[in-house]
Amino acid sequence: MGLTLKQAQGVVQAAHEKAVAMGVKMNIAVVDAGANLVAFIRMDDAWLGSLDISIKKAKTARFFDMPTGELGKLSQPGGPLFNIEVSNGGLITFPGGIPLVGDGGQVMGAIGVSGSTVENDHTVAEAGVAGLPAR
Amino acid sequence: MGLTLKQAQGVVQAAHEKAVAMGVKMNIAVVDAGANLVAFIRMDDAWLGSLDISIKKAKTARFFDMPTGELGKLSQPGGPLFNIEVSNGGLITFPGGIPLVGDGGQVMGAIGVSGSTVENDHTVAEAGVAGLPAR
Amino acid sequence: MGLTLKQAQGVVQAAHEKAVAMGVKMNIAVVDAGANLVAFIRMDDAWLGSLDISIKKAKTARFFDMPTGELGKLSQPGGPLFNIEVSNGGLITFPGGIPLVGDGGQVMGAIGVSGSTVENDHTVAEAGVAGLPAR
Amino acid sequence: MGLTLKQAQGVVQAAHEKAVAMGVKMNIAVVDAGANLVAFIRMDDAWLGSLDISIKKAKTARFFDMPTGELGKLSQPGGPLFNIEVSNGGLITFPGGIPLVGDGGQVMGAIGVSGSTVENDHTVAEAGVAGLPAR
Numbered sequence: 001m002g003l004t005l006k007q008a009q010g011v012v013q014a015a016h017e018k019a020v021a022m023g024v025k026m027n028i029a030v031v032d033a034g035a036n037l038v039a040f041i042r043m044d045d046a047w048l049g050s051l052d053i054s055i056k057k058a059k060t061a062r063f064f065d066m067p068t069g070e071l072g073k074l075s076q077p078g079g080p081l082f083n084i085e086v087s088n089g090g091l092i093t094f095p096g097g098i099p100l101v102g103d104g105g106q107v108m109g110a111i112g113v114s115g116s117t118v119e120n121d122h123t124v125a126e127a128g129v130a131g132l133p134a135r
Numbered sequence: 136m137g138l139t140l141k142q143a144q145g146v147v148q149a150a151h152e153k154a155v156a157m158g159v160k161m162n163i164a165v166v167d168a169g170a171n172l173v174a175f176i177r178m179d180d181a182w183l184g185s186l187d188i189s190i191k192k193a194k195t196a197r198f199f200d201m202p203t204g205e206l207g208k209l210s211q212p213g214g215p216l217f218n219i220e221v222s223n224g225g226l227i228t229f230p231g232g233i234p235l236v237g238d239g240g241q242v243m244g245a246i247g248v249s250g251s252t253v254e255n256d257h258t259v260a261e262a263g264v265a266g267l268p269a270r
Numbered sequence: 271m272g273l274t275l276k277q278a279q280g281v282v283q284a285a286h287e288k289a290v291a292m293g294v295k296m297n298i299a300v301v302d303a304g305a306n307l308v309a310f311i312r313m314d315d316a317w318l319g320s321l322d323i324s325i326k327k328a329k330t331a332r333f334f335d336m337p338t339g340e341l342g343k344l345s346q347p348g349g350p351l352f353n354i355e356v357s358n359g360g361l362i363t364f365p366g367g368i369p370l371v372g373d374g375g376q377v378m379g380a381i382g383v384s385g386s387t388v389e390n391d392h393t394v395a396e397a398g399v400a401g402l403p404a405r
Numbered sequence: 406m407g408l409t410l411k412q413a414q415g416v417v418q419a420a421h422e423k424a425v426a427m428g429v430k431m432n433i434a435v436v437d438a439g440a441n442l443v444a445f446i447r448m449d450d451a452w453l454g455s456l457d458i459s460i461k462k463a464k465t466a467r468f469f470d471m472p473t474g475e476l477g478k479l480s481q482p483g484g485p486l487f488n489i490e491v492s493n494g495g496l497i498t499f500p501g502g503i504p505l506v507g508d509g510g511q512v513m514g515a516i517g518v519s520g521s522t523v524e525n526d527h528t529v530a531e532a533g534v535a536g537l538p539a540r
Contacts, residue, residue: 036186048171048468051171076483093487198319215364219362222360307447310445312410312442
C-alpha cells in the first residue's frame with residue numbers, strides 16, 4: 001500500500017518541529033513510491049532556492065533508494081557516477097534526502113529537506129523519517 | 136508583508152476539509168506573492184496528473200491576479216489571449232486557481248486546486264480562500 | 271549594423287512614458303536582430319506573468335518579422351499555422367509585439383509589451399517603435 | 406515593500422557606468438525579492454552567452470541570499486553542495502551576483518553581471534549594489 005497523505009503530513013510535521021527547535025528555516029518535501037510530491041511546506045524566510053532543492057532531494061532519495069549524500073560520494077570527479085546530477089531533470093546528491101521505509105522493508109517514498117547546512121538538512125530529514133506514522 | 140506558512144497551511148486545510156466533505160480527491164497548492172510554492176498536499180488516490188496542474192493553477196492566478204477561469208475565457212480560439220498557455224513554462228486557464236487577497240486589497244498569493252471537475256476544483260479553491268487566516 | 275543599447279533604451283523609455291500616460295502597468299522588452307534580449311523593464315505592480323509574455327512577444331515579432339497579432343490570425347483553429355505557439359520554446363501571437371525597422375528597411379529587432387488589454391499592449395508597443403532613435 | 410523599478414534602474418545605471426569606466430562589456434540584470442526580473446540591459450557587443458548567465462547570477466544570489474561566488478566555494482568537487490548548479494533550472498555559482506539589501510536588512514532582490522572575468526563581473530555588480538537608491 002502506498003504512502004498516505006496522513007503519513008506524509010506526519011513526516012513533514014516531525015521535520016518541521018525539529019527545524020523550529022533547531023532554529024533553522026527549511027523547505028520540506030515528501031514524495032511517494034512513484035517519486036511524486038505528496039506534501040510540501042516552506043517555512044517563513046527560508047531560502048527560495050531551497051524549494052526546488054528539497055523536492056529534488058526527496059526525488060533523488062527515492063529514485064535510488066538511498067540517502068542523497070550516499071549517492072554524492074559516487075558522483076564526484078573520477079567516481080563511478082560522475083555528474084549523474086544532470087539526469088532526471090536534475091538530481092541533488094548532497095545530504096538532506098532520505099528514503100521512507102515501511103515496516104516490511106519496502107521503500108514507500110522519501111523526504112527531502114533544504115535550507116541550512118547539509119548536516120542540518122540531514123538532521124531535520126532524519127527527524128522526519130523518525131516521525132513516519134504507522135498506517 | 137508576505138504570506139506566512141501558517142496562513143498557507145490554513146488555506147490548504149480549509150480546502151482539504153471542503154474536499155473531504157464533497158467526497159473529491161484533490162491536489163491543493165498555495166503560492167506566495169512571488170508565485171513560489173509555500174504549501175502543497177495531494178490527497179490519497181488523487182489524479183497524479185493534477186499535481187502539476189494544481190501548482191500551475193496557483194501560479195497562473197497570481198501571475199495575472201485573477202481566477203484562472205477568467206483568463207480561460209480570453210484564451211479561447213478567436214479570443215484576445217489565444218494560446219497564452221504556452222507562456223511562463225505552462226499556464227492552466229480553466230477554473231481552480233484563485234488569488235489570495237489581504238485585508239488591504241493586495242494580492243498575497245494564490246491557491247490552485249485540481250482533481251475533479253473544474254466546477255468542483257473551483258468550489259474547493261473558494262473554500263481555501265475563505266479560510267485564509269488573519270496574520 | 272545592429273541595434274545599439276542606446277537605441278533599445280530609447281524604445282523602452284518611449285514605451286514606458288506612454289504606459290505612464292495611459293495609466294497602465296507594463297512589462298517592456300526589446301530584442302535585437304538575433305532575437306536576443308537587449309533591454310527590459312517591469313513597471314511597479316505590473317502582472318508577473320506578463321514578464322515572460324513581453325519577452326516572448328518581442329521574440330515572436332522578430333522571428334517572423336511581423337506584428338504578433340498578424341501571426342495570431344494565422345494560428346487559429348483551421349488556420350494555416352494552427353498552434354504554431356508551441357514552437358521556439360513558446361510563441362505569443364496576440365498583439366503587443368512589433369518589429370523595429372531601420373531606415374534602410376531592415377528589421378533591427380522588436381519590442382514586446384504585456385500588462386493590460388492587447389489593444390493597450392499594442393498601443394504602448396507602437397509608442398516604443400515611434401521612439402526608436404536614429405543611430 | 407518591494408524593490409521599485411526606479412530602484413532597479415538606479416542599480417543598473419550605476420553598474421553600467423562602472424562597466425563603461427572599466428572598458429568592459431556587460432549584461433546586467435536585477436531581480437526582485439521573488440527572484441523575478443525587474444530590469445536588464447546588454448551593452449553593445451557584450452557576450453551573447455552572458456545574457457542568460459547574468460539573469461541566473463541575479464536569481465542565484467537571491468535564491469540563497471549570498472554572493473554567487475560564496476555559493477561556488479561550497480559546490481566544488483568534494484564540497485558540501487557539489488553540483489547544486491543543476492537545481493532551479495540552472496544556477497550560476499561563480500562571482501558576479503550579489504543580493505540587494507534594504508535599510509532594514511531585508512533582502513530586496515539581487516544584481517547579476519556577466520561579460521568579462523569573474524573578478525570584473527563582481528566589481529561591476531558591487532558598483533550596482535552601491536548605487537541602490539533609497540525609496
